[in-house]
Amino acid sequence: MNEKNKRTHYCGQLSESNVGEEVVLMGWVQTRRDLGGIIFVDIRDRSGICQVVINPDRLEAFKKAEEIRSEYVIAIKGRVCLRPEENVNPKISTGFVEVLCEGLDILSRSKTPPFPIEDNINVDESVRLKYRYLDLRRPKMLNNILFRSRVNKAIRDFLSENGFIEVETPMLTRSTPEGARDYLVPSRVNPGCFYALPQSPQLFKQLLMVSGLERYYQIARCFRDEDLRADRQPEFTQLDIEMSFVDVDDIIELNEKLIKYIVEQATQRKVDIPFRRLTYKEAMDRFGSDKPDLRFGMEMVEVSDIASKSEFKVFTDAVKGGGIVKGINIEKGGEIFSRRQIDELVEKAKEFGAKGLAWISISPEGVKSPIAKFFAEDTMNELLQRMNAKTGDLLIFISDKEKSNALSLMGQMRLYLGKTLGLLKKDAMEFVWVTEFPLLEYDEEEKRFVAMHHPFTSPMDEDIPLLETDPISVRAKAYDIVLNGTELGGGSIRIHSSMIQQKMFKVLGFTEERAKSNFGFLLQAFEYGTPPHGGIAYGLDRMVMLLLGLDSIRDCIAFPKTQNAMCLMTGAPAEVEDRQLRELHIQVKI
RNA sequence: GGCCCAGUAGUUCAGUUGGUUUAGAACGCCAGCCUGUCACGUUGGAGGUCGAGGGUUCGAAUCCCUUCUGGGUCGCCA
Numbered sequence: 001m002n003e004k005n006k007r008t009h010y011c012g013q014l015s016e017s018n019v020g021e022e023v024v025l026m027g028w029v030q031t032r033r034d035l036g037g038i039i040f041v042d043i044r045d046r047s048g049i050c051q052v053v054i055n056p057d058r059l060e061a062f063k064k065a066e067e068i069r070s071e072y073v074i075a076i077k078g079r080v081c082l083r084p085e086e087n088v089n090p091k092i093s094t095g096f097v098e099v100l101c102e103g104l105d106i107l108s109r110s111k112t113p114p115f116p117i118e119d120n121i122n123v124d125e126s127v128r129l130k131y132r133y134l135d136l137r138r139p140k141m142l143n144n145i146l147f148r149s150r151v152n153k154a155i156r157d158f159l160s161e162n163g164f165i166e167v168e169t170p171m172l173t174r175s176t177p178e179g180a181r182d183y184l185v186p187s188r189v190n191p192g193c194f195y196a197l198p199q200s201p202q203l204f205k206q207l208l209m210v211s212g213l214e215r216y217y218q219i220a221r222c223f224r225d226e227d228l229r230a231d232r233q234p235e236f237t238q239l240d241i242e243m244s245f246v247d248v249d250d251i252i253e254l255n256e257k258l259i260k261y262i263v264e265q266a267t268q269r270k271v272d273i274p275f276r277r278l279t280y281k282e283a284m285d286r287f288g289s290d291k292p293d294l295r296f297g298m299e300m301v302e303v304s305d306i307a308s309k310s311e312f313k314v315f316t317d318a319v320k321g322g323g324i325v326k327g328i329n330i331e332k333g334g335e336i337f338s339r340r341q342i343d344e345l346v347e348k349a350k351e352f353g354a355k356g357l358a359w360i361s362i363s364p365e366g367v368k369s370p371i372a373k374f375f376a377e378d379t380m381n382e383l384l385q386r387m388n389a390k391t392g393d394l395l396i397f398i399s400d401k402e403k404s405n406a407l408s409l410m411g412q413m414r415l416y417l418g419k420t421l422g423l424l425k426k427d428a429m430e431f432v433w434v435t436e437f438p439l440l441e442y443d444e445e446e447k448r449f450v451a452m453h454h455p456f457t458s459p460m461d462e463d464i465p466l467l468e469t470d471p472i473s474v475r476a477k478a479y480d481i482v483l484n485g486t487e488l489g490g491g492s493i494r495i496h497s498s499m500i501q502q503k504m505f506k507v508l509g510f511t512e513e514r515a516k517s518n519f520g521f522l523l524q525a526f527e528y529g530t531p532p533h534g535g536i537a538y539g540l541d542r543m544v545m546l547l548l549g550l551d552s553i554r555d556c557i558a559f560p561k562t563q564n565a566m567c568l569m570t571g572a573p574a575e576v577e578d579r580q581l582r583e584l585h586i587q588v589k590i
Numbered sequence: 591g592g593c594c595c596a597g598u599a600g601u602u603c604a605g606u607u608g609g610u611u612u613a614g615a616a617c618g619c620c621a622g623c624c625u626g627u628c629a630c631g632u633u634g635g636a637g638g639u640c641g642a643g644g645g646u647u648c649g650a651a652u653c654c655c656u657u658c659u660g661g662g663u664c665g666c667c668a
Contacts, residue, residue, distance in 0.1 A: 037625035089628055126660045179668040226667040454668045
């Protein structure tokens with residue numbers, strides 16, 4: 001056959017309706033089954049797989065078919081035939097038909113691939129990463145990339161439809177303090193000076209609001225030179241959004257619609273809006289986490305007041321010391337967990353860092369508990385009532401002199417129990433907004449306040465006076481969107497007054513000179529008429545990972561890096577020539 | 591930076607406890623046979639720096655030290 005033949009169909013699209021048609025297919029050889037007198041070839045392209053039959057009466061094609069191997073790229077011309085009933089292959093979508101080969105061209109040969117091009121392979125990830133271009137041929141990986149493209153399209157369609165302007169911001173920008181470690185790029189024309197790759201387009205998008213764009217978005221690559229994890233890459237993608245003349249509710253409402261649109265366009269699932277909302281304080285008090293997993297209940301109950309009436313020194317001391325006692329009712333837990341398993345729970349709590357775990361089992365014969373003897377009967381009854389305890393339940397308690405410790409420890413126990421008891425349904429999607437985050441947290445190492453979100457986050461109006469008197473209790477107009485216990489994105493209303501911005505820098509311990517030298521351009525811009533504005537940024541890789549149910553972010557990134565931030569395919573990072581270093585005025589010391 | 595797990599054929603693994611064989615298996619690969627396979631079948635064959643370096647020993651895949659690589663995790667990630 002002539003190589004100039006045009007492809008007429010995709011392999012995976014052939015069906016009974018094509019029977020009798022003359023087609024040209026092009027693709028990769030999935031497998032060749034050479035029976036001696038007849039050869040079957042499965043040909044694969046982006047769309048799927050189709051069987052080609054090569055008979056010896058087409059001698060030229062048959063000879064070539066004897067030569068082909070896995071992953072050769074071939075073109076075949078032939079007629080689509082219905083398979084005899086007994087030869088139908090129900091495992092592939094094109095299994096009712098096959099193509100009777102009339103001509104075959106080998107377009108390109110292939111070495112034997114290091115691993116088979118198919119789903120469900122058991123191959124070390126480093127091998128897949130080295131041959132990423134082959135890994136991406138596997139249907140699952142291809143599907144992930146396709147899915148991601150659909151998400152991107154949904155984002156662009158929705159935001160464009162809602163008046164957002166896509167703007168690209170610089171990749172070569174200046175290093176700013178706070179936040180993650182920067183990736184630096186030396187400047188050839190400015191000896192001794194460095195650009196930083198952006199950790200996010202934060203300042204630029206705010207400046208675009210000053211510019212009057214009003215609604216901006218970008219699918220932006222961001223860089224952070226920190227250690228990697230299954231859900232963290234040194235370069236990653238944010239969906240970055242910013243809007244003018246809005247408040248928290250406007251942003252939340254728009255983003256609910258956006259998320260609904262993305263999920264419903266890219267998957268078969270339905271999303272109900274509005275989402276639930278919890279303040280940071282509620283989330284911590286009830287779930288012990290600022291990203292609560294709401295796929296199950298098992299809420300934490302405050303019992304400090306009752307516990308302090310007991311004789312149990314651990315509890316009373318904790319409360320006296322300003323701490324708290326939190327309980328969880330594991331419904332039917334007394335029936336589910338054996339005595340030994342309860343001991344394992346106690347061990348687990350210690351693993352998380354708790355000093356201990358108190359428990360009360362409500363058996364039909366009465367209360368069983370190592371701490372029961374410290375409780376008067378009516379105090380115990382009050383406790384059981386507060387915990388809504390019924391026969392068969394198991395109550396667990398954690399106390400700590402540090403309130404936040406008790407909360408987060410109990411939060412970890414709650415998650416652990418949810419996992420152990422199989423309550424984390426994989427197909428459930430529980431979105432929740434967490435709002436009113438603290439503006440600041442105290443950095444013990446640096447002995448100063450640092451911004452919890454970033455230094456441009458607006459305090460809540462009613463808390464502004466506290467900035468000077470009680471900074472740690474100031475709440476911010478900041479919010480996170482959480483899905484099944486994972487943070488999808490977060491944002492805030494920004495400070496648009498240079499006066500408050502300067503106050504903020506002061507609380508953060510910036511001298512006026514330092515604020516000016518680092519953020520002078522922003523402060524200056526704010527002196528020229530700044531609209532109230534705010535926005536949000538999503539971790540797009542993570543979102544795609546979650547929607548696809550993947551365990552690693554790497555599986556939805558075409559060319560990801562390893563835990564050592566290396567690319568096994570290209571070998572980056574690598575040493576460079578001395579000449580390059582000289583041009584950059586750089587001397588390497590190792 | 592800390593802790594944990596893993597590096598043996600192209601791939602996935604066994605062998606390491608307790609020192610000694612020609613270092614095995616499966617899949618893949620190569621060759622022959624095979625006209626309805628789709629995990630094709632069948633016969634035969636090739637394929638190893640046991641991650642690297644050093645040490646102990648008569649003798650090391652196996653024990654010791656160092657190091658590299660991959661993964662997980664804590665710190666870190668405004």
